[in-house]
Amino acid sequence: MRNRSVTYSAEQTFSALADPTRRAVLDLLRHGRQPAGQIAQAFPVSRPAISKHLRLLRRAHLVEERREGRHRFYQLNPEPLKAVDSWLEEYRVFWRANLARLKAFVEAEHEKESAESKGKVHTS
Amino acid sequence: MRNRSVTYSAEQTFSALADPTRRAVLDLLRHGRQPAGQIAQAFPVSRPAISKHLRLLRRAHLVEERREGRHRFYQLNPEPLKAVDSWLEEYRVFWRANLARLKAFVEAEHEKESAESKGKVHTS
């Protein structure tokens, strides 16, 4: 059980996620760890470019590096994403509220229609 | 009912969220819409700096501007955050998996202990 409770910088996490290539790297790592070179092959940019992306991902603790022989395996670390998830929490209420409002609106429309079909207007 | 189904750029959303000041602006707007000047007063940086932050937030569709007289009210638009939320979905399985594994581990430890206390080892 990993003990050290690291604090993740939201700034580093979000800016790491801001780049499409880096998000794609993470997507790739969802299917398992891979050595740097193989990751690089999956992208149209040069290997050093990927190397720099990996550095940023490392800095944001979104991946972990593990050296084995002359390979460096990269593995997804979802921890900082948990932080993003809980940051989002405060905002979920908004689209939930919107949904609730939409639901209310639709129901009100329905109410109105059925009231009109009965030739009766409901105003409360 | 807002009709146009806009596509939000994950890139713009994440890079907008990468800046602490901008996240703070969003936090502020959670409590209701505010004119640009008042938003600026809440921060130690200059008003034009905030103006530029608001431009980026606008570009990312995270806020909406509404002119009223000489004021420009800014209002939170949570839509792009929904996209972030669903992007996260693919990753939640990871920490859920970790939690499941942790739960299994804890339960196994508990099992083992109670088995030991009975002088009996349970191996399934």
Place this chain on the structure above:
DNA sequence: ATAATGCGTAACTATACGGTTACATGAAGT
């Protein structure tokens, strides 16, 4: 008409990215 208010934009600076090519370094084969 003139002044004051609210707010964006321009111009400028410093810093960070994202990409490239060239080079450095360490492990593994021969």
Place this chain on the structure above:
DNA sequence: ACTTCATGTAACCGTATAGTTACGCATTAT
């Protein structure tokens, strides 16, 4: 020892960002 492989780093370029101060432009007040 020499070569090859895997990978990071350095140096460089162009562009975006975050901040500043100075300025421009509506809108409202006098």
